[in-house]
Amino acid sequence: MELKGLGIKEAKALLDSGDATSSDLVKAVAEEYRARNGEIGAYLTFDEEAALKLAAENPKAIPIAIKDLINVKGQPCTCGSKILEGYVSPYDATVVRNLKANGFIPCGRVNMDEFAMGSSTENSALGVTRNPYDLSRVPGGSSGGSAAAVGGDLCIAALGTDTGGSIRQPASFCNCVGVKPSYGRVSRFGVTAFASSLDQVGPMTKSVEDAAILLKALAGLDPMDGTTSDMPVPDYAKALEGASLKGVKIGIPKEYFDVAGLDAEVRRITEESVKACEAAGAELVEVSLPHTEYAMSVYYIIAPAEASANLARFDGVRYGHRSAHAKDVLSLYAKSRAEGFGPEVKRRIIIGTYVLSSGYYDAYYGRAQKVRALIKRDFDEAFAKCDALLTPCAPTPAFKLGEVLDPLTMYLNDLSTIPAALAGVAADSIPAGFTREGGLPVGVQFISGAFEEEKLLRICKAFENITNI
């Protein structure tokens, strides 16, 4: 069975017609894993036996690749870190339970930047993932394994997580649809926390319709995650029927196009996407989000601050790596963490601890929370004038492995995806074209108001129809 072009919709058709069972789908994915994971490195581990067991229990289920920070009972959950090597999950995350209850099964664990900190998957301590469109390039990150598996047809669809752009930027690099749902739409119970006021789980798929089907399976109130919303979950796929851009107001925020370092091809493809929307009947509205330029700074205070608290749990006591060189309990913490964490995680823990420390809290974390409120207000005001925003997603196409070494330069990858994360609104990346030289995929970002995924996906479906990628 060929995985190219085999998305959720196509797999569902095979299951419904009786032309394939869940086990056939798992075997097809396993075959692709064996044939091509060696060169792409999307998966860290692939437990075919466990997937086949689940498939036997549910012969109508579709296998989904899982980012390696989402707990699946009995499976590893390394978060791309040495500190969790050997860890075996004692329980299923709520999103995994939701998958199983809605016709999906977890199948394979995909690579990521350590603890979701990074934009290239190069921060994984456990393996290299390559861009399926050009093996000398990165797949993006932090959900780089998910993106490479979807874009490289090593799976049917995948789950990723997005804190500042970790679903959308790799989706752009690997020609996938990647949706960061509104904050509170999807449960994070059982998903290793990075920055709790930002983290969201979302679908990474081969089409907008697949994303809609998968999002419906994931979303909803969870008593185990107090931040989940009790708003009803609409039938997103049904909402796509008859999708059109006619009369849709697309906001074009000038701040996203005035970015230094915006690649000429990304600019061209984004501008052509804007024109294509207009030609399809959308009304373009110029909008301004004046605090956009502060989003990166706000993010690199808030996310490390929350990470420094969340990652305190990795102390070598109850699970994970424990140093063999500890003399007492304090050195057990400090050495286990020193040996277990990689450089980017250490940098962020230090930054986060610094901005929260006595004497600095008000100037950094306290002030960042206020500027965050202004960023959210910018979105509220923009959405009073339009249905959705259309912006560049990543500032460049996929870059070469080893090309970006300076941490701050790497952070700039998330320039256009961070603001929506801070505001908690829904945003995605949709394939929009390829660079003229090298044929690298480029996605554009659509952003809607919070809990407006139905409208967002409808607009994206109409956009997908006119781009024919």
Next chain:
Amino acid sequence: MKIDARYVAELARLELSQKELEIFQPQLESIVKYVEKISEVDVEGVKPMTHAHSRVNAWREDEVKPSMDREAALANAPARLGDEFLLPKIVEGAES
């Protein structure tokens, strides 16, 4: 802004080697310098945003529910003694 990376790492219970310190120090300073851009913004009268939406409290009934099985919870322990996590002595002067 000069940041004492070794001291801050100590606060975070993170041991740094001399080599790491030399690499991190300038990187951390440039990151902190970058984020200080927010000092330009007028935030007079702005309420801090702690979460993306304002769900205030998520109550549940105060009922006892089963928790994780003890063996499952201990299965990933780096060291254990019977039904407990085993650690070096914490309290000074106590019997270990």
